[in-house]
Amino acid sequence: MNVRALAAKVLNQVVEQGQSLSQALPAAQKELNPKDKALLQMLCYGVLRTLPRLDFFCRSLMKKPLKGKQRAMHFLILVGFYQLLYTRVPSHAAVGETVNATKALKAPGLKGMVNGVLRSFLREQESLIEKADQQDTLKYCHPGWLVKRLQKAYGEVKAAEIMTENNQQAPMWLRVNNLHHTRAEYTALLNKNELASINAIDAENKNALRLEKATDVYKLPGFEDGWVSVQDGAAQLAAHYLGAKEGDLILDACAAPGGKTVHTLELQPKIKQMVAVDADDKRLIRVQENLDRLKLQATVIHGDASKPNDWWSGDQFDRILCDAPCSATGVIRRHPDIRWLRRDSDITELVNLQKSILNALWDKLKPGGILLYATCSILPDENELQVKSFLESRSDATLIALSEQYNNESQGRQLLPNEDAMDGFYYAKLQKAK
Numbered sequence: 001m002n003v004r005a006l007a008a009k010v011l012n013q014v015v016e017q018g019q020s021l022s023q024a025l026p027a028a029q030k031e032l033n034p035k036d037k038a039l040l041q042m043l044c045y046g047v048l049r050t051l052p053r054l055d056f057f058c059r060s061l062m063k064k065p066l067k068g069k070q071r072a073m074h075f076l077i078l079v080g081f082y083q084l085l086y087t088r089v090p091s092h093a094a095v096g097e098t099v100n101a102t103k104a105l106k107a108p109g110l111k112g113m114v115n116g117v118l119r120s121f122l123r124e125q126e127s128l129i130e131k132a133d134q135q136d137t138l139k140y141c142h143p144g145w146l147v148k149r150l151q152k153a154y155g156e157v158k159a160a161e162i163m164t165e166n167n168q169q170a171p172m173w174l175r176v177n178n179l180h181h182t183r184a185e186y187t188a189l190l191n192k193n194e195l196a197s198i199n200a201i202d203a204e205n206k207n208a209l210r211l212e213k214a215t216d217v218y219k220l221p222g223f224e225d226g227w228v229s230v231q232d233g234a235a236q237l238a239a240h241y242l243g244a245k246e247g248d249l250i251l252d253a254c255a256a257p258g259g260k261t262v263h264t265l266e267l268q269p270k271i272k273q274m275v276a277v278d279a280d281d282k283r284l285i286r287v288q289e290n291l292d293r294l295k296l297q298a299t300v301i302h303g304d305a306s307k308p309n310d311w312w313s314g315d316q317f318d319r320i321l322c323d324a325p326c327s328a329t330g331v332i333r334r335h336p337d338i339r340w341l342r343r344d345s346d347i348t349e350l351v352n353l354q355k356s357i358l359n360a361l362w363d364k365l366k367p368g369g370i371l372l373y374a375t376c377s378i379l380p381d382e383n384e385l386q387v388k389s390f391l392e393s394r395s396d397a398t399l400i401a402l403s404e405q406y407n408n409e410s411q412g413r414q415l416l417p418n419e420d421a422m423d424g425f426y427y428a429k430l431q432k433a434k
């Protein structure tokens with residue numbers, strides 16, 4: 001099928017039908033050649049990064065919005081605007097190819113209309129852009145509720161910086177499996193394959209490097225043999241901060257797809273047992289796939305972390321990783337659809353779920369044991385305020401230093417999107433009294 005028409009379909013599925021891009025895009029890419037796959041991805045990511053702005057242009061140029069069955073055509077017009085504004089596709093080709101795609105969407109009757117709107121845009125774009133830049137939601141392409149929350153948390157200037165970073169493309173980070181190679185050895189292998197890389201800045205993030213240019217995982221030396229995995233640098237800090245020791249009984253309570261489970265095992269293969277729990281049975285398949293590829297062992301359980309009595313074996317854990325379900329506002333660079341799929345009211349629900357998971361897990365931690373609380377959120381309600389309220393309610397909980405290097409004991413660590421090119425993440429390490 002025509003790639004632009006496919007992009008319009010995927011965008012309709014995500015924005016109108018609430019499907020996640022990570023589901024809708026791979027399904028649409030299945031039968032495409034690599035070049036068209038990349039083009040489809042670029043168009044879908046690009047339109048989702050700039051959605052309200054493109055919507056505004058469309059509203060300004062059309063008398064009536066396209067509704068119902070014609071909605072895919074609306075997204076085709078946005079695909080057209082996106083190419084005209086943000087890509088190097090020459091204007092005549094962008095208009096021509098987009099107009100051609102009307103056939104594939106079985107709406108040849110709308111060909112003239114699409115042509116007309118795109119050509120009007122070419123004539124009026126300067127004044128439309130000027131108008132769009134006067135509103136924060138259109139300027140930064142974030143929903144109003146999120147703009148407000150970020151401005152409240154970080155102030156206007158910092159919030160603007162964060163939103164600008166959210167609209168950039170995220171780099172491809174790798175985690176070198178230290179059971180096979182040091183990072184320096186693996187870097188040499190990458191160099192041999194003409195893949196340039198940069199190490200993470202944090203000295204303790206010693207398995208992390210990012211590629212200068214993203215590549216297919218199968219082009220990475222030893223990927224299928226478990227020499228390396230794809231994982232953002234910020235996510236890799238979890239296993240270092242958890243600090244598993246020989247003989248530990250460890251719980252990874254919200255484990256899927258298992259990136260932090262396997263990294264913990266790579267760093268300390270001599271633990272007593274790793275229990276990996278997740279509430280989503282489909283995502284748990286990915287945990288097992290990761291364990292298999294890396295030839296590591298864990299007890300994988302389908303269960304609810306807020307109700308551990310349904311699955312707990314009765315032995316308290318030495319260490320617990322609580323990588324809680326969250327707004328994912330720290331990873332908008334990677335998932336540009338998140339901001340349109342989430343609602344402001346989701347945040348309160350998530351905060352309540354995190355609270356109940358945290359409280360339930362605390363009872364399963366040994367006296368003297370350690371719980372690492374993590375989210376890929378940048379909203380204080382899910383992070384430092386969540387931890388503050390937990391500490392106020394539990395006299396046996398103390399916030400401790402995350403590591404020798406990151407040893408500010410009075411607070412956790414809030415990483416913002418693109419700090420050292422990493423995702424936004426939050427970490428806090430809690431110790432239970434002996």
Ligand SMILES: C[S@@+](CC[C@H](N)C(=O)[O-])C[C@H]1O[C@@H](n2cnc3c(N)ncnc32)[C@H](O)[C@@H]1O
Nearest residue numbers: 254255256257258259260279280304305323325
């Ligand atoms: C941030 S993701 C975890 C990422 C994972 N730790 C990794 O590094 O690959 C949060 C996970 O929490 C799971 N989840 C949501 N609610 C849960 C619950 N009540 N109990 C257990 N897992 C839950 C989701 O299915 C999701 O896989």
